[in-house]
Amino acid sequence: MSQKSPIKCIFSVDVEDWFHILDVQSTPELSEWESLPSHVEKNFRRLLDLFSEKKVSASCFFLGWIAEKYPDLVKEASDRGHEIASHGYSHKLVYQMTAEEFFNDAVKSRHIIENIVGRPVSGYRSAGFSTTVSTPWFFEKLIEAGYQYDSSVFPAPRGHGGLKTNDFAPYFVKGNERGIIEFPITVTKLFGKPLCFFGGGYLRLFPYFLIRNMTLKVLSEGRPAVFYVHPREIDPAHPRLPMNIIRRFKSYVNLSTTKGKISQILDDFEFATFESFVNDHPELTQGE
Ligand SMILES: [Zn+2]
Numbered sequence: 001m002s003q004k005s006p007i008k009c010i011f012s013v014d015v016e017d018w019f020h021i022l023d024v025q026s027t028p029e030l031s032e033w034e035s036l037p038s039h040v041e042k043n044f045r046r047l048l049d050l051f052s053e054k055k056v057s058a059s060c061f062f063l064g065w066i067a068e069k070y071p072d073l074v075k076e077a078s079d080r081g082h083e084i085a086s087h088g089y090s091h092k093l094v095y096q097m098t099a100e101e102f103f104n105d106a107v108k109s110r111h112i113i114e115n116i117v118g119r120p121v122s123g124y125r126s127a128g129f130s131t132t133v134s135t136p137w138f139f140e141k142l143i144e145a146g147y148q149y150d151s152s153v154f155p156a157p158r159g160h161g162g163l164k165t166n167d168f169a170p171y172f173v174k175g176n177e178r179g180i181i182e183f184p185i186t187v188t189k190l191f192g193k194p195l196c197f198f199g200g201g202y203l204r205l206f207p208y209f210l211i212r213n214m215t216l217k218v219l220s221e222g223r224p225a226v227f228y229v230h231p232r233e234i235d236p237a238h239p240r241l242p243m244n245i246i247r248r249f250k251s252y253v254n255l256s257t258t259k260g261k262i263s264q265i266l267d268d269f270e271f272a273t274f275e276s277f278v279n280d281h282p283e284l285t286q287g288e
Contacts, residue, residue: 006039007223008272009215009221010183011056011265012151014125015044015073016230018238022090022128023250026241029091033065039238041073042064044229048080050130050259052265057081061125061151064089064109067116074116083124083273084149086110087273091146093130094152099137104221122148123274128156129185132163141172149274151226153155156187156194169223170277170284181284183274186226188214199228206256207262215269224277227265234259 020026028036051058060077062084067074078084089109096103113121124147131138131152134137142150146283155165156258170183187194197214218225232238236255243251278284 007169007219007222007224007225009219009265009269010059010274010277011051011271012059012061012125012226012228013044013227014063014087014230015039015066015233016071016087016091016115017066017078018232018235019241020063020127020230021241021243022091022093022130022246024241024243026243027267028241030065032065037239038069039235041070042233043138043238044073044077046234046261047229047231047261048077048082050263050266052080054263056266056271057083057273057276058271059083059085059275061085061111061123062088062113062114062175063087063091065091067113071116074113078096078117083123083275084113084117084121085125085274086121087125088127088234091127093128093202094126094138095130095134099141100137102138103141103145104134104144106147109170109214111148120146124150124152125252126150126152128286129162130288139182140175143175143178143180145270147180149278151183151185151274152185153184154196155184156196157207157249169221170281172284172286181278181286183224183226183277185228186218186223187220188218190214195236197250198225201250203227203254204227204233204258208261211261213267225269226270227257234262 060082086109089105110121154162173180186198187196197211215225
């Protein structure tokens with residue numbers, strides 16, 4: 001059963017390790033990361049194998065720290081036909097950085113990743129979708145840092161971040177010199193409330209038929225459905241960070257069934273990368 005639609009979905013991966021869960025007291029500091037056992041190579045390669053099996057190109061947002069440590073992983077993803085983008089360097093929440101710290105972090109990760117793949121990196125996604133009303137400089141700094149598009153706006157309330165907006169479809173943001181395209185994380189309204197069925201805890205929690213129906217609804221509204229996963233989400237055996245019961249549920253529910261769910265999603269829909277979507281939709285840059 002395959003759903004053909006003129007508007008494609010986008011499948012994205014935030015390439016980071018199991019200890020990069022944000023905003024819990026036990027989140028380790030960057031200085032500790034090196035000493036922790038890593039699971040990212042094994043889990044990300046499992047995702048790459050699944051993408052190969054389904055002949056899907058994904059958009060891979062590499063944390064700069066991961067790219068620096070595992071350059072072969074970045075090269076492999078690029079060689080296997082995926083878009084390589086940036087998830088910043090140090091996985092700090094945007095609203096916990098100054099504009100200058102944010103700019104430096106975004107530039108650093110772009111340079112590291114571009115040096116590995118040998119081509120320009122155009123996309124950015126912030127840690128925890130953490131651009132909010134308290135970071136009004138966000139888009140201007142990303143433009144200055146050399147990015148062409150962003151996918152960090154989460155248009156629904158969430159634990160960290162969330163930006164209240166009715167712009168659910170991709171849109172162009174005008175800057176001082178040039179602009180940038182924003183691909184908000186996909187939400188759709190259920191009982192009047194915007195909800196994201198396409199990544200994180202809800203993707204793992206909800207049954208596949210509901211995710212499929214919500215994806216069809218989004219596509220019928222002329223918007224791409226942007227899915228997002230982390231390599232740790234297909235690995236029920238990864239180590240756990242201590243956290244309260246609510247966060248533990250959100251972070252770890254249904255890890256054992258997520259790979260199967262991703263496989264069904266990849267079977268049922270057609271996918272573009274962010275870059276190919278922009279190429280197919282030149283109207284998105286018409287503000288320039
Ligand atoms: Zn992240």
